[in-house]
Amino acid sequence: MNQKNMKEPQIELDLIERFRDARIAPQRSKDGIPTFWVDKADVRSVLQYLKDEAERPYRMLYDLTAIDERSRQNRNGQPDGAFTVVYHLLSVDRNEDIRIKTALDGKYPSIDTITHMWHNANWYEREVYDMFGIKFDGHPNLRRILMPWTWEGHPLRKEHPARATEMGQFSLPQEKQDREQEAMRFKPEEWGMKRESEDTEFMFLNLGPQHPGTHGVLRLILQIDGEMIVDIVPDIGFHHRGAEKMGERQSWHTYIPYTDRIDYLGGVMNNFPYVMAVEKLAGIEVPQRAQVIRIMMTELFRIASHLVWYGTFAQDLGALSPVFFMFNDRERIFQIVEAVTGGRMHPSWFRIGGTAADLPKGWDEMLKEFLEYMPKRLKEYDTMVMKNRIFKARTVGIGAYNTEEAIEWGVTGSGLRATGLEWDYRKKRPYSGIDQFEFDIPTADHGDCYDRALVRVEEMRQSLRIIRQCLENMPEGHYKSDHPLTTPPRKDRTMHDIETLITHFLGVSWGPVIPPGEAHAAVEASKGVNGYYLISDGNTISYRTRIRAPSFPHIQMVPYISRGETVADVLSILGSIDFVLADVDR
């Protein structure tokens, strides 16, 4: 990646060639993703060019976010502006990313919407509006998405307090309660929905936030005609904990436990992209042993996460038993995780520069036992769930979309591979030495609920393969880098030389100081591509922590693939997507 970055990327020449009159300024970032500053007026045409006209175009809007630049010290010649809007595009054909940035001025600036170009820009722009107060002109329904509609202020602006204790005492008088409750009332007209058609009156069914089928606090408002779905309005934000804001308060090191709780089924899989992004910023090389341990633990968590999905999906379709068997198997994984990390669901075990500890004695025996045990169980589940005819009748042909639609909506992970596209972050952008492993990328053809399930089930087998290779080829060496910014630094060194003792002292008392810069790192998580975009201002805390969660765009797609299906099918679709509300809301 770094070597490729040495020469000018082709896209830079193309862009400058195409937009001669516009000012297009490249920026070097530590992750090697070509980054360009574009004037506010030209953003739309540049994005349009990249999406439709460029050779091997950037079809996916991978992320859209903003940065409050007002208190940033190290701008390194970047254009002035109070806010920056960042468009992160991904090209499947090139297997490259591009980042387009634009500077905005003013207290509450505005910029043109791009919702007509990408469907999934809708929610991203609402999120940016909600968090920063940046308005998007021409957006069809620009309203808060994560915060309550009655919220005052925009949380990710630097002047917004991060702690409740900075906000004055909370009270809930009757009229405020009434106001809050009234704000929750669903008014179909606000969403451009009709209450009745020519021949029927529609029913609005409030599914969630407390509902056994939504797996968390997701609210879906179904507009139904009999049992047929006319439209759906997803209402999210009930699980919003301000994880991105916390990133601006916690030190680089103490933020790690927060990442665990983003996709709470993914465990250390969440630590992974975060620590990799910090390591890119700090320039830390992780030793081989730590790399392989990391891969092994994430693959274990992938299986654990998929098992939860497998069981609950079957339960959504009325099969009561599989979920108990699968949770039992997951328990076996947790026993290994507990032996290795001391934690279970949220071990927060990865560290900047390595892992928290070395593997314990006897880890290989436990793993061997599990590798013996699991394939047989998976085979049993095939007959119990995947080959069941009622299960097939409920899932085949339901909630289908093709590759093009998936890319258009920002779908990654199994949902994308189920459409027949062999696109896995582990293969396309190998990280942590995963390119040294042998494994296949399962795909399917129809992109329906059944195919998504099929892909995930096969992924578990592939993960077992990877774990076996980790077991057989675990390299010797240290589990932590000897880079001074490794947190905490190697204990054996701190006892011997004063330099390491000083960095240890600083790291513990203040937290490590990460050099200024920007970096994005992502992994193929169990739900899709999970990425962290970090900006360091040369401080002990992050200046901006952006979490690109896979479930967010996936949930946004639910209305699109549910129209015309029945209420029961919505549950199949929700189950097949495999989302976690904590991952959607962050």
Place this chain on the structure above:
Amino acid sequence: MINLDWSALTAIGILLGVFTLAPGLIWLERRLLALWQDRYGPNRVGPFGIFQVIADMIKIFFKEDWIPPFADKFVFFIAPGIIMLTVLMSFAVIPIAPGIGVMDINVGVLFFLAMSSLGAYSVVLGGWSSNNKYSLLGGLRAASQMISYEVFMGLSLLGVVAMAGSFNLREIVNAQAGMWNIVPQFFGFVVFTVAGLAEMHRLPFDIPEAESELVAGFHSEYSGMKFGMFFVGEYIGIVLISAVITTFFLGGWHGPFLPPLVWFFIKLFAFICFFILLRASLPRPRFDQLMSWGWKLMLPLAILNLVVTGAVLLAVRQGH
């Protein structure tokens, strides 16, 4: 006079028997499901957790009897009673063993079918009167499911009736002394079992209350003892359907060596366990799929079964 007393005693005996069997069944189901799902189930209260049901019953009796303010009060109130009443009434015609049974009427089959049709009202009225969207959807699903499955439930029994030449359940059982109906009426048996499951809305036919879709379906708003009546009604329904299948297709009390009463209960329990096993192993089809299986597969099968049975019977009788 003595005769009357005897029958009153059996009636009370059967009523009590059903009332103890149903809670016992709740315990049995929870334990069996747990066994098949690699977990323990209720095992703390009393030996093997058998008193768990009693504890639950005490709890449910003392719960607040709440009727939601937006509900249609009268209908909401009577709906759970209907299911208890119709299911219990159906037991009246079941011949348990020679001389044991409440009524011996000549239209026993029709009486049973009539009662199960009336039972559908309970679910529909309960769902409708709750004035809740989930309940309404559940009630609607229940109405269409039960009405359509009733059609071939009746048809599937006609083969049995034709073979016995009577609507009297006791005579139907006696007609099976030589061979159980499950052999000549195998398709009738299959169709009736499916229809019976649908009638009792048990998984995989629990579409009116489909938990993951409709929360609790038609009884979402019910709590306390009113919910308890729906709940126990469902379990008595399982006992009923198992008893009816035993009577129509498995020769009732007939069997070698053991006394008739024991045979009846062995068959009854085999079916109850079978229904619980079904619940542990099958997912739930979608509403429209269930309807199309009903109308496109089950109904033609039931009619075909009746036509073939009739033709064979005619041929045999003409041969004599």
